[in-house]
Amino acid sequence: MKKETMLDYLDKELNEKIRDFDTAIDWDTRNHTIEVVVRLFAENKDGETIDDAQGVLSEEEVIEFEDGVIFYNEQKTKQKPDSQDYLAVIPFDGKKGIQQSTIDGFLVYLNEVLIDGQDDLLEFLTNPEKESFELIWDTEQFNKAVEQAEKENNSYLPYPSY
Structure with a gap:
C-alpha cells in the first residue's frame, strides 16, 4: 500500500x-511548493466601490x-516565498x-482565521469607518495549534514524488 504523502493528507x-x-x-x-488558496465571498448589498491591494476598483455584487x-521545501525551493505575498x-x-x-494544527488555525476573516469582511462592507480588510495570521496562535496537535500525532508525512 502506498504511503500517504503530505499532499494527499492535506x-x-x-x-x-x-x-x-x-x-x-x-x-x-x-519549485517544490504546495500552496493552499482560500477565498472568502461577501455580498456587496450597497454597491460600494472597493479597491484591492493593487488599486483595482470593483462595484461587483459579490x-x-x-x-x-x-508550504516550501527549505532545501530545494529556488527562491524562498516572500511572506508579504502570503498569509x-x-x-x-x-x-x-x-x-x-x-x-493538523494548520487546518485548525486556518479555520479560525477564515471564520474571523469572514466576519471582518462583512463588517468592512457594512461599516464605513472600517477602511481596509485583510486576513490576520498570528504565528504564535498557529504554533499553539500545532503544539496541541503534537499530542495526538507527531509522525512525518513525506513529500510526494512525481
Missing part, C-alpha cells in the same frame, strides 16, 4: 475540515477575497516532508 483533511470556505491546492513540482498559505509561509523538510501535527 487535500483530504482540507476537504473534511474546511467545509464552509472555498479552498484549492496548487502544487508546483518545479466581493471575492483570495489569499494563500504556502503564511511554512517550511517543510525536503523528501522527509512535514509532521502531521503541523498540518
Whole structure:
C-alpha cells in the first residue's frame, strides 16, 4: 500500500475540515511548493466601490477575497516565498516532508482565521469607518495549534514524488 504523502493528507483533511470556505491546492513540482488558496465571498448589498491591494476598483455584487498559505521545501525551493505575498509561509523538510501535527494544527488555525476573516469582511462592507480588510495570521496562535496537535500525532508525512 502506498504511503500517504503530505499532499494527499492535506487535500483530504482540507476537504473534511474546511467545509464552509472555498479552498484549492496548487502544487508546483518545479519549485517544490504546495500552496493552499482560500477565498472568502461577501455580498456587496450597497454597491460600494472597493479597491484591492493593487488599486483595482470593483462595484461587483459579490466581493471575492483570495489569499494563500504556502508550504516550501527549505532545501530545494529556488527562491524562498516572500511572506508579504502570503498569509503564511511554512517550511517543510525536503523528501522527509512535514509532521502531521503541523498540518493538523494548520487546518485548525486556518479555520479560525477564515471564520474571523469572514466576519471582518462583512463588517468592512457594512461599516464605513472600517477602511481596509485583510486576513490576520498570528504565528504564535498557529504554533499553539500545532503544539496541541503534537499530542495526538507527531509522525512525518513525506513529500510526494512525481
